[in-house]
Amino acid sequence: MWQKLLTYSSFILLLASCQSTSTTTSTESYPQGKYRAAIQLQGNEVPFFIQFEGEGANLKAYILNSDERLETDVLIKEDSIIMDINVFDASLRAKYTDTILTGEWVKHYVKNYRAPFKAALINGQQRFKLEGNPAYNFTGKWETYFSLGSGEPRPAVGNFRQEGNHISGSFALASGDFRYLEGNVSDSTFYLSTFNGEEAKLFIGHLNDSGELIGKYLNGLTGNYSFTAKPNENFRLASKDRKVSTQTINFSFPDLQGNIVSLSDPQFMGKPLIVQIFGSWCPSCMDETKYLGQWYNDNKERIEIVALAFEKKDDFQYAKARVEKSKNRLNADYTFLIAGHEKDASKVFPTIDGPIYFPTTLYIDKNGLLRKVHSGFNGPSTGPLFEQWKADHQAIVEELVKE
Numbered sequence: 001m002w003q004k005l006l007t008y009s010s011f012i013l014l015l016a017s018c019q020s021t022s023t024t025t026s027t028e029s030y031p032q033g034k035y036r037a038a039i040q041l042q043g044n045e046v047p048f049f050i051q052f053e054g055e056g057a058n059l060k061a062y063i064l065n066s067d068e069r070l071e072t073d074v075l076i077k078e079d080s081i082i083m084d085i086n087v088f089d090a091s092l093r094a095k096y097t098d099t100i101l102t103g104e105w106v107k108h109y110v111k112n113y114r115a116p117f118k119a120a121l122i123n124g125q126q127r128f129k130l131e132g133n134p135a136y137n138f139t140g141k142w143e144t145y146f147s148l149g150s151g152e153p154r155p156a157v158g159n160f161r162q163e164g165n166h167i168s169g170s171f172a173l174a175s176g177d178f179r180y181l182e183g184n185v186s187d188s189t190f191y192l193s194t195f196n197g198e199e200a201k202l203f204i205g206h207l208n209d210s211g212e213l214i215g216k217y218l219n220g221l222t223g224n225y226s227f228t229a230k231p232n233e234n235f236r237l238a239s240k241d242r243k244v245s246t247q248t249i250n251f252s253f254p255d256l257q258g259n260i261v262s263l264s265d266p267q268f269m270g271k272p273l274i275v276q277i278f279g280s281w282c283p284s285c286m287d288e289t290k291y292l293g294q295w296y297n298d299n300k301e302r303i304e305i306v307a308l309a310f311e312k313k314d315d316f317q318y319a320k321a322r323v324e325k326s327k328n329r330l331n332a333d334y335t336f337l338i339a340g341h342e343k344d345a346s347k348v349f350p351t352i353d354g355p356i357y358f359p360t361t362l363y364i365d366k367n368g369l370l371r372k373v374h375s376g377f378n379g380p381s382t383g384p385l386f387e388q389w390k391a392d393h394q395a396i397v398e399e400l401v402k403e
Helices: 283-299 316-329 342-348 384-402
Strands: 033-041 044-053 060-065 068-077 080-085 090-097 100-107 114-121 140-147 154-163 166-173 181-186 189-195 200-207 213-219 223-231 252-254 260-262 273-278 304-311 335-341 360-364 370-375
Touching: 033 100, 033 200, 044 189, 044 200, 060 189, 090 114, 140 166, 140 213, 154 384, 166 189, 181 200, 200 223, 273 283, 283 304, 304 316, 304 342, 316 335, 335 342, 360 384, 370 384
Parallel strands: 273 304, 304 335
Antiparallel strands: 033 044, 033 114, 044 060, 060 068, 068 080, 080 090, 090 100, 100 114, 140 154, 140 223, 154 166, 166 181, 181 189, 189 200, 200 213, 213 223, 252 260, 252 335, 273 360, 360 370
């Protein structure tokens, strides 16, 4: 059933110069235009596009997934190129030769987390190299269940748009969405992928003779899961709002300058407060922060926001650097506190009912009482779900402000 995706015949190791942190640049040789890129994972390609613009020290590179254009920080040294990917502690590191990039994807906070990467200049090439015309149009809403290794299958809403053999959309779960998925259709099978530096994902779904979608989902170096789906325009996920089992919360954590900040501090008194449970490593947190940053600029006279950062390393200096990059890049002009390791979130909020997903948003009234908990986040790639979240968010804020 599964169509085997093309694999690399060989993989060239990076030159030692690619590991350099020198800021020396070369204006004689650098990529330009749109490249089809692919990371080699578990015997399959995870393809995406890279758009190169500018020259020499002004060279810019953008990761393209459907409607998303994700900026990277580019360093060129001789024939090597390093792209640090947006807010994440990850990079693409490659040797550049005659419109070909050959190298690896690296997640720097995980020991030995790297995978082969290759890219080439394209001219109208598809994301997936497929044969065969579409025999089915996957446009619409799909009732989906993911088997993620343990426990019962997890429900999700798939929402897709297909034109010809091009398909895009996303899956949304209770914990959040898989963000911007894009790909192609051949016969009755779709191939979807996404790459954002932190995550590389591949979805292959085949429609069987009974009208059921049988799928495979690959995530990173080792994640290998399955899913099933069927068309259902009326399918909805359960509410992400959690039961409030306590009326008050409190915490004290250092800000980015190392000063201890508490909920009882004057800056949080007399206004409603949003507490964002956040991680700089979390793509859905990036999406929420991008929205809240602009929203806060328009509403800061009425409400405060404080983000509690739970990071991948229990190291203040490391966490500070990662959070500062997120705060600055996403234009989030509200308070960020370093709250600990990723695994510490449930310890900080033991009375919140159920698991804490990243991000989780707490709404606190002017009297310091916890009024609402919204766990998980469905971002812009989910379309109507994102619009509903924005409406619900604004409604609870207006209620708290008027009290």
